[in-house]
Amino acid sequence: MTTTQERIQLIAEACSHDEIQQWTGDITAHDLHAWVTNELGSNMALDAFLAHGPLQSKAIAPACILHIVSGNTAHAAFQSLIRGLLIGSHNVVKIPSAGLAEFTDALEPFPDALRELIEIRSSLEDQEKSRADVIIAIGSDESIAAIHQHVKPHQLFIPHSHKVSIGIVYDDFEAAAIHAARDVSLYNQRGCLSLHAIYAAGDSERFADLLAIEMEKFSQSNPADTLTASEAGTIRNLRESTRFCSSNGPEVKLWESSDSLNWTVIHDSSALLKLSCLNRCVYVKPLPSELDTAILGPEAKHLSTIAIHPFTQENAVSLEHLPAHRICPLGQSQQPSLFWHHDGFAPLASLVKWKDIG
């Protein structure tokens, strides 16, 4: 169906609806044109043979993409689907068996011409998996490994496994705390781009104190989701374990929302990166003079995004040695640019193959 130009118009129109825009961000036709051009060399690359050195080449989209998405948030599902739609592939989206209502419900504004390219499944037969040319899997390391076992030699496999993001604050604690509270709290920390820990230069305990104030403010204007008994129990356990440590030494200190589980801030003098138990629980740590993977520990290899404040080219480039694929301004960790390389992959270019003439 359709040309790239037509699909761009349809996607931009769909993404102008609030239900979708809350997950995709504000995407215009101009943005989409620029994105395709940037990744494929021309916004006509999928529609015609274009000069490519001595050859003429055309980008060929996979006939069918299988997106296996997790239940954490609808963001990744939308990002992956928009990429598949933009290049004109048929998209089978495997949602968790328990459903992903915030994704499926928000598909309503998509026009029929795009809906025809979308198939939602809560379960899949083996033959349906083998029908896909590309399998994009989003989930835990265990889920990704299980899916990988079923990938056939002819299929392209793009995994997005367990990821963790952190913040680094060099200065300007008051403004940084406002940005950090947003990056920690949005979507209740369920995404790969949610911050689990923030490293602060200087008086990191003071930053934790300021962050606690901003977490409370954010919580009042953006109440947290209702917690399950398991989620609440995990937070209670973290708080009581932290209380035990903090009552027995200065290495750990606890700030918590009173009479609720709305937010938790833990100052921990160890630089070892620990996973938060999610739902607005965050560690604040002193920024070591050298921040490297040895200091961060085993979770470092799962780094996705480092959100920094103040955001300067110099600060960003100084973190180049860390395994994260994205360094962004604090306060924007949850809103990656359309152009970002998701886990290091060029999102459109990695999906297409090329056909040459000449």
Add this chain to the structure above:
Amino acid sequence: MAQAINGKPISGTEFNALAMLVFTHQYQQNKPYQNFCNATGTSPEQVSYWHDIPALPTDAFKADALPLITFPIEAIQKTFLTSGTTTETKGKHHFNSTDLYDQSIINAWHELKLPEPAHAIFLIPHPEQSPHSSLSHMMGVIAQHIAQGSSWATDETGSLDLEKIINATKNNQPVALFGTALSFLHLFDSIESPLQLAPGSWAMETGGYKGTQHQLTKSELHRLFETKLGLSSDCIVNEYSMTELSSQFYSRGLNQAHQGPSWTRTRVIDPITNTDAKPGQLGHLVLYDLANLHSVMAIRTQDLATQDLVTRDQTNLEVSAPYFNLIGRDPTALPRGCSRSSDETLSR
């Protein structure tokens, strides 16, 4: 305390009075726990009911630098470790003597009228092979004080010795098999045809599957007991405890509630409100164990359970250790459990 744990049930009033004494003792002698209590704003002068004794999360036992003991550190005679992978931090429960611990095992057995095994077959390592396992220690106490005869059916590498199990079941005398749920699965996988156990035989299983590749419901496990060992559900006892405790809780049959001896109490806490869950409402289990005299008696777990309405006396105290319906380890909690430790051994 030894007098309270003597096999004769203690009343609700006696439990509460003893709990106050134990709390005062632990608050005074166990500095890390005292600091925790102070952080919660609680001291013995403010507490008159065992419910209000601050419960320590099991993770606190992982803090090496903060041993949870009421005696000098140099008096440590025995340490039980929680199970887990080599990279996980293990919890440590220290003892200056296991006399009270052993007494708790033996007297709970009698108080709760558990069946006394003629011949016990243990599918877990002998205490000498696994000196830091509280489960192996418990089995050693059963072998020494409760069973009339015993066979340890794991070899020095921790693998099941099938021949020994088969030989122990051959003389047409009732036997009792003790093991983790995972060790029983390994046994079921190992035997081609069902074992013929003499009438009067029974089994005790403990632990879950979290952190392993196994997923089995309790009824599926019981079905395997039936087909592989000829044991019906009412011949299967489940034991629930943890390294951080000194007493055990038992149920018999499928979907039956657990109960501990009279020197224990349980609460099910709604983690959202941090108050008692309503009868039948799912929550996290908090355990109170007077036999934990030399560490901390009130332990907060990440195990999910429900509890029915508790029977109280005229002074509004529980008349006995209440029953609770164990659901299992909270799926969001990190893997742990003695069943997995056994699985790692058996998988080598």
